[in-house]
Structure formats: C-alpha cells, structure tokens
Amino acid sequence: MAQTPNVIGITVMQRLKETGDAATPENYERLYYELSGLPRPDKGAAPDSAPACVPDPAGVSPAFCAELLLALRQMLVDVTSKTEVLARDLGEKNKDLAGNVDTLKGSRDKNEILRLLSMVVIQAGGIQHTVEASHKDLLETRHALTAMQEELAETRQLLNEDALTGALNRRGLDQTLMREIARAQRGDGRLVLAMVDLDHFKKVNDTHGHEAGDHLLMHFTSLIKSVLRKSDALVRYGGEEFTLILPDTDARGAQFVLGRLQMIMQKSPLTYDGKLINTTFSAGLAALRGDENGHALLRRADDALYAAKNGGRNCIKIAN
Numbered sequence: 001m002a003q004t005p006n007v008i009g010i011t012v013m014q015r016l017k018e019t020g021d022a023a024t025p026e027n028y029e030r031l032y033y034e035l036s037g038l039p040r041p042d043k044g045a046a047p048d049s050a051p052a053c054v055p056d057p058a059g060v061s062p063a064f065c066a067e068l069l070l071a072l073r074q075m076l077v078d079v080t081s082k083t084e085v086l087a088r089d090l091g092e093k094n095k096d097l098a099g100n101v102d103t104l105k106g107s108r109d110k111n112e113i114l115r116l117l118s119m120v121v122i123q124a125g126g127i128q129h130t131v132e133a134s135h136k137d138l139l140e141t142r143h144a145l146t147a148m149q150e151e152l153a154e155t156r157q158l159l160n161e162d163a164l165t166g167a168l169n170r171r172g173l174d175q176t177l178m179r180e181i182a183r184a185q186r187g188d189g190r191l192v193l194a195m196v197d198l199d200h201f202k203k204v205n206d207t208h209g210h211e212a213g214d215h216l217l218m219h220f221t222s223l224i225k226s227v228l229r230k231s232d233a234l235v236r237y238g239g240e241e242f243t244l245i246l247p248d249t250d251a252r253g254a255q256f257v258l259g260r261l262q263m264i265m266q267k268s269p270l271t272y273d274g275k276l277i278n279t280t281f282s283a284g285l286a287a288l289r290g291d292e293n294g295h296a297l298l299r300r301a302d303d304a305l306y307a308a309k310n311g312g313r314n315c316i317k318i319a320n
Helices: 006-017 025-036 062-106 112-159 171-184 202-207 210-229 251-267 293-311
Strands: 189-200 233-238 241-246 270-272 276-277 281-288 316-318
Touching: 025 062, 062 293, 171 189, 171 233, 171 241, 171 293, 189 202, 189 210, 189 251, 189 293, 202 210, 210 233, 210 241, 210 270, 233 270, 241 251, 251 281, 251 316, 281 293, 293 316
Parallel strands: 281 316
Antiparallel strands: 189 241, 189 281, 233 241, 270 276
C-alpha cells in the first residue's frame, strides 16, 4: 500500500534526527523523494493540484513547496478522518455495551449473567483498543506536525537572514519595518531608520581581496550589534550597505548611537592576514513622520546617506 504524505513526513523527520543532518528544506526535500520513490518534479513548475510557491534564496523548488502543502493538507484530512471513525466506532461500541449492561441488570440466570459479563469485558477491551490505537495515530500525526512547524520556523528565519553576516536581509527588512512602523504609529510615533554605508569598501576588496572584504563585513556587523538594543534591528541592505531600525528613538538618540559606533570602529580595526584594516562609514538618518510608509522613510534615509557621502564621507546626516 502506498505511503501517505504524512507517514513519509514522519519518516523523513526521524531519519534527519538519526543522521544528525540539519532539518533544512534541501535535506527534507532530498529525503522526501528518496523515501517516497517519487520522481522529483520539474523545478520550474508546480503540480496543477496545488498552488506554486515563489522560489526562495534557500533553493527550495516551487514544486516541493506545493508538495509540502499537499502533505499538510493530507495530514489534516487524516486527522479529521481518524476522529470521525473514532467517534462512530466508539458510539457503536458504547451502544452495544449499554445494551448488554441493561440486559445484565435484569438477568437472573447464572449462565446468562456470565455470558453477558464476558461480552461486557470483551466490548470494554475493544473500546480501550480503539482509543489506544487512535491515540497512537493522532500522537504520531501531532509529532509530525510539530516537527514540520519547527522546520518551517527555522526555514523562515533562514530566509530572512543574510547568509554572510547573520543580519536580516531585504525580505526581513520588509517584514520588520512594516511591523515597527505600525507599532510606532499606534504609540508615540518614535522610530528612526538609519542607512549606513562603509566608506571606500571597493578599495578594501581591490587591495586585500574579496575574502578580506567579507571579513570586514562580518566585523562591521559585530560592531554594529554591540551598540544596538534587543529591540533594534540590523539589515544588510545590499553589498556594504546596512539599515538600522531603531524603535522608540528620535533623531538625536540615533545620532548618539552611530557616534558610539564611530568611536568603536576607530579603536577596533579589522586584523586580517596579519594586517590592520581601518575603515569608516557614512550614515543617513530619517525619523518617522505621521502616517509615513516604509518606502518613503527609506527614501529619505537614503537621501541623507547620499548627502553624507557627498559631504566627504565619515559623517552622519539627518534627513529634513
């Protein structure tokens, strides 16, 4: 008998735990098709029976996203079916049991009483077996759903993070900025967005190599995180450009934070291949206005960054 998607999903999660492999979408997809024996669908198209997903940076195919949705749907169908069968089976068994109990109450014949007691014991055992079997099935399904939920949560985090620095990526920026703007507009309206760009980063790559440039980006990220609060968010906007989302902060407070970062950078150059690499950054700040949206706020911060770079770099400008 062919395995259902939820059974395959349970087996996949167990296999990943046994081998110690990370529960990444790639590993899940690879094992799913190995264990199911199904051919991998074309990466370019999803099955007609399920909606396609947009390809993501983690390399998960649209077809596999659709397969995952089908597995989740099948799990829910199976749970519904099991509970319906359990309710019907218990109802029928309970009806038979109640009938025998009523007959037992009115019986005066010893042999009849023994026969009825035997039937009651058998029926009670049948009910117990039904409940235990259903409980086991439902428990396995729950474990599979929990494992899938954890996997998807991990995948979501990976999809929102920049692989090199661990900062949020553009996808993470969109979600975080939208959330923080909505929160600020419900509260006192204080929120500052900072666009930060390493000065002369191309020169570092040209002089020391691209690997040195990568180390500098990771070093810069760690320095930025050292001056941020837990409520702040750091985004790698692209290349050597970063975005800082600073809730409950005004322009003066944000300027103070970036001033601290400037001082730390002066005292903490990157040591790479036995050499010290000193660099500076330029920054543009924009404080949220009224009902301003994320796009407008980003544009004003970017304009301020442009002014900082044109003003000689290694400085911080506040948007009008």
